[in-house]
Amino acid sequence: MxxxxxxxxxxxxxxxxxxxxxxxxxxxxxxxxxxxxxxxxxxxxxxxxxxxxxxxxxxxxxxxxxxxxxxxxxxxxxxxxxxxxxxxxxxxxxxxxxxxTDGTGFLRALREGAGFDPAGRKVLVLGAGGAARGVVLALLRDGVAELVIANRTLQRAEALVRLASSRDIPARAISLTSSDLSQAAAEADLIVNSTTLGMTHGPDEGASPLSREHIPPTALVNDLVYNPLRTPLLQEAEQAGASVLGGIxxxxxxxxxxxxxxxxxxxxxxxxxxxxxxxxxxxxxxxxx
Ligand SMILES: NC(=O)c1ccc[n+]([C@@H]2O[C@H](COP(=O)([O-])OP(=O)(O)OC[C@H]3O[C@@H](n4cnc5c(N)ncnc54)[C@H](OP(=O)(O)O)[C@@H]3O)[C@@H](O)[C@H]2O)c1
Missing domain, CATH: 3.40.50.10860 (Leucine Dehydrogenase, chain A, domain 1)
Structure with a gap:
């Protein structure tokens, strides 16, 4: 049938x-x-x-x-x-x-697509909208060591930080434009972009939330934006010598x-x-x- x-x-x-x-x-x-x-x-x-x-x-x-x-x-x-x-x-x-299945999909993509296990690692999440919420919940379940959430609207990042605080995982919210962003990026094992920056037809097509000099070569950079497949952020990350994983x-x-x-x-x-x-x-x- x-x-x-x-x-x-x-x-x-x-x-x-x-x-x-x-x-x-x-x-x-x-x-x-x-x-x-x-x-x-x-x-x-x-x-x-x-x-x-x-x-x-x-x-x-x-x-x-x-x-x-x-x-x-x-x-x-x-x-x-x-x-x-x-x-x-x-x-x-x-x-x-x-x-x-967004959270488990995100974690499987990290593991099977990039061989990355977030447990015990430092993570920088860019953005604090719907996709970021799913990603943060998954990272907390998986036992990340530390979270920094950077967003244009600070209050939305602070709301996600409260999810981490309730699980005793160190977390802080910063503005996407603050000078703290480069420090947070430099210390991160994983950088996840969940903003719409760089998205085709989005208001900021062609833009990257981070430039290459702020991306450590030891990090994995996962852009959730999948249109285009090779986003401006992934291009910056490749230039920095970092590992990359696309949103697809x-x-x-x-x-x-x-x-x-x-x-x-x-x-x-x-x-x-x-x-x-x-x-x-x-x-x-x-x-x-
Ligand atoms: N790969 C996947 O499976 C998957 C799944 C879900 C989503 N996504 C992608 O993830 C992205 C976000 O989706 P979403 O559902 O979370 O959207 P959303 O809830 O609308 O959140 C949008 C995020 O982008 C930020 N943002 C928008 N314009 C900005 C700008 N000009 N400068 C800086 N930040 C800006 C917003 O900041 P404010 O809070 O300040 O507005 C917010 O953090 C989209 O590109 C979507 O296609 C991918």
Whole structure:
């Protein structure tokens, strides 16, 4: 029997989840089409309730509905409860559970994509929005030694620091423009960019939150921005001699975790990564061509 699955968001045309999830389904010989549904805020409740139907495995949820779906679910897991956001819904015999695979996707990307274990390490997180919250929660769970969170709006960084303080992990908030930033970068084992700086079509396309002279060659630099694949920050990090990891890895690993929840089998990550990277390259060529 063919099964149903897909993703909801508003708008949804930008999402490349359909590309790499379909590549995984095809590779595994699963008879299913991963769909993309553009759902307006008013329609979220009705859409989620209808997921209880037979043959519907579940969905991914992207912006702006990650919080809005929660009241319509029967249960949410610890990761989703802590993040206050759901990116994966699983339907088991009409019972809907909500999950958040961003944190585990981020950690798997670090481990499997860059051989980096954050336990006991010093981490600088740039940004304090939704993506940063998921990253900080994952790093705290993994037992980082020390966190610095740098954001344009200091209060948002301070809110994330309170998450660390409640777990007795040393953390401090700084402004993205403060003179402390270069010191924090110099001491970091891992630098994660979760700002939108450098993102294609963003307000600061072409900008990097750090320049090469502030990036230590011993650090791993992970830019969560994946459009373009090779961001201005990653270029600066390469010039500094640091190790780099692109945002496409986290994107694919969070999707791989969803796939594994729906099908109970390992996701073909290399196939998904190749499909996602190819889709991003094709998009940038069609823009430049
Ligand atoms: N790879 C992945 O799987 C993945 C997953 C999620 C998100 N992302 C990417 O991560 C980025 C952030 O997403 P998000 O959902 O966290 O967005 P968000 O909640 O809107 O947060 C945006 C962040 O960028 C900062 N920012 C925006 N414009 C800035 C500027 N001109 N100068 C300095 N800082 C600026 C914001 O600072 P303020 O607080 O001061 O506004 C905030 O920290 C996006 O590029 C997104 O595509 C990637």
């Amino acid at each position: 063919s099964v149903e699955l897909g993703i909801i968001g508003y708008p949804i045309g930008h999402s490349i989840s359909p590309v790499f999830q379909q590549a995984a389904l095809d590779h595994c010989g699963i008879d299913a089409a991963y769909q993309a549904w553009e759902v307006h805020h008013d329609g979220v409740g009705g859409f989620v309730n209808a997921l209880r139907r037979p043959g519907m495995l579940g969905i991914n949820v992207t912006v702006p509905h990650k919080e809005a779906v929660i009241p319509f679910l029967d249960e949410v897991d610890d990761w989703a409860a802590e993040a206050g956001a759901v990116n994966t819904i699983v339907n088991r015999d009409g019972r809907l559970t909500g999950h958040n 890895q986290m994107l694919v690993y969070q999707g791989a975790a969803s796939f594994e929840m729906w099908f109970g089998q390992p996701a073909p990550v290399p196939v998904m990564l190749e499909a996602a990277s190819q889709a991003m390259r094709a998009r940038s060529q069609s823009l430049n061509g």
